[in-house]
Amino acid sequence: MNPLDNIYVVLVGTLYTGNVGSACRAMANMGIRHLRLAAPNLQNSWDEGERMAVHATDVMNAREEFASFEEAVADCIAVVGTTAREGLYRQHVKAPRDCAADILALASQGKVAIVFGREDKGLLNEEVAQCTHLVRIPVDEGYTSINLSQAVLITCYELFTASGRYEPPHEKAPPAVQAQKMQLMKNWANMLCGIGFMKPEQTDHFMQGFHRVFSRGVFSRDDAALMLGVARQALWAADKAKNANPVKEGDNG
Amino acid sequence: MNPLDNIYVVLVGTLYTGNVGSACRAMANMGIRHLRLAAPNLQNSWDEGERMAVHATDVMNAREEFASFEEAVADCIAVVGTTAREGLYRQHVKAPRDCAADILALASQGKVAIVFGREDKGLLNEEVAQCTHLVRIPVDEGYTSINLSQAVLITCYELFTASGRYEPPHEKAPPAVQAQKMQLMKNWANMLCGIGFMKPEQTDHFMQGFHRVFSRGVFSRDDAALMLGVARQALWAADKAKNANPVKEGDNG
Incomplete structure (x- = not known):
């Protein structure tokens, strides 16, 4: 089975449907599709949620409350609780990347x-106390307040990349x-000699x-074929010019 | 110097100020503060941008256009161009994590x-052709369309974590x-013998x-001290009860 199918994103006491919608889109991007709302405290209509979910409304509509x-x-x-703060119950917190494999x-x-x-x-502290694991997303200490759906994205991204279900792009x-x-x-x-860029010596x-330049820039067979083609063509063009208008080496006239 | 101070997030032809604001907040979370807008094509007012930037309006207000x-x-x-697609100019694309150190x-x-x-x-293809590096964010093939500010977040997050400027939480x-x-x-x-949970044999x-249980659960000195305290207190409580109301072993009355 795919372990991502057993991941349930639980949003507690969420205020804004836009964040729910954005979270759904982020989840769908990362192959996670179960959403639960716990004691939602929504202050606006689902219009905003649907707008932010874009094509992930299926995730949003399948939510459990x-x-x-x-x-x-x-x-x-x-x-797994996510927390931005330190404190009594938060000592064994880990970065999401460091516990993704365990999760x-x-x-x-x-x-x-x-x-x-x-x-x-x-x-709340009493909610944190019920968590078996705690994660804290790495953020700059100058601005630690992370948007809800951004926190969902980072956490799901770490689970998705750790799941090995994504094949990194390769040449x-x-x-x-x-x-x-x-x-x-x-x-x-x-x-380069033929076109007069340099002398043989x-x-x-x-x-x-x-x-x-080439040791850094030419990696693939296609790269090499491309640059070989340049050499061939430049020589051809130079020879053609010479034949059309023959000049002897050292001839200044 | 801090290399994150030389990172410039460039948003090309952006349509919605809300995405600019969300991107600013994500950047601030990840210690990246230079924003440039190239040929912006904004369809709504900056009110939405300011709402989404929250306390990162300084990043937004310092933008260059x-x-x-x-x-x-x-x-x-x-x-470094970010792309969700494959194609002619996109063959040497990498995952952000794989090129963060180089960047x-x-x-x-x-x-x-x-x-x-x-x-x-x-x-556009002509813009991709001007990039010296290309990155593609890992996403589930079932839903590859990632929100602009979420793409900014993941990319900045990978640079921030690779910069080593964040100390992961530790016990x-x-x-x-x-x-x-x-x-x-x-x-x-x-x-456990003293409270009658088990017999010595x-x-x-x-x-x-x-x-x-303990080999998995007891990691720190505090953990061990806590569980030692339980043993001491349970024995004390059991002894006290025995002294108050003495019962002989095997006595059923």
Whole structure:
């Protein structure tokens, strides 16, 4: 099974539907689709929520509502509280990245609640005391107040990336091998002499600079083929010009 | 210097001030404070932007505006484009976590632009072609459309965490040493016999279970002291009851 299917985002005492909608979109981005509202205290209509959810209204519409925190997490085998503050009950708090793997391991065994507090007051001490795990999102100490849906995003993002369900992008063209890179240097040296950029005796000197650029810039077979094509074409164009209007070396007229 | 001070978030052709405000708050959370708008195409008033920025209006008010993408990044030594799509110019895209260290290294040498496209169309191909680096945020393939300010948050979060400027929370109480843990087991065995939970000959059997619980649950000196206190108090309470109302072992009256 996919452990992300056992992750339940629980929003406690949320005030604004826009944050619920934004949270739904963030959850959908990260492959997490179960939303629970515990004792919601919504101050505005669902119009704003729907606007912010965009195409994640299915997540929002499938939400479950509970009268209390306790009821919303009763069937969960782990309750992960998110907190921005330090304090008595908050000593064993971890960064989300540092506990994402543990949380996913639990989620492979049963439902896991990830709990987010009120926009203005966060989670109450008595709620924090009911959590089996606590996480705090890394923020700059100069501005620690993070938006509710942004907190949901970071936490879900860490679970999603830790789940290994995302394949990081990778260069599609296969890497160039050394022989191809050396051929590239040789053909460029020929071309640079052929077009009069340098004299044959300057080859070693100038090629050091091109080697520096190419060693950083030419990675794939496609890169190497592209730059080989430049050398070929430049020589062709230079030869064509010479044939059309022949000039002898050292001829100034 | 702090490389985050050389990070410039560049929003291109942004439509909604609310996204600008949310982006400012996300940036402030992650210690990044330079905002540039390139050819903004704002469809609503700054009221919404100020509402979403909350206390990060200083970031928003210090924004610089430019008529074009080119002008907004002209003084940057690296231009990191964010893209949700694959395609011709997008082959060498990386996940933000995988290039955060490289970006910070560049930011220690000069200004680095992190560029975010329009809400509806992202970055145009001709803009992507001007980027020196491309990043794509990991998202679930079932719902890849990420909100602009959420994209800003994830990217800034990865730079912030990679900058090492955040000290992850850690357990404040020092870890318990093995001798203290073994004392705990011994005192609990005495107590459990003393309160009649088990008979002395059952000690090995039952203590396996307590060992399992304590080895997972008792980590710090404070944890161990707490559980040692329970053993002491339970024995004291049991002795007191026995003295007040003496019962002989096996006495059923």
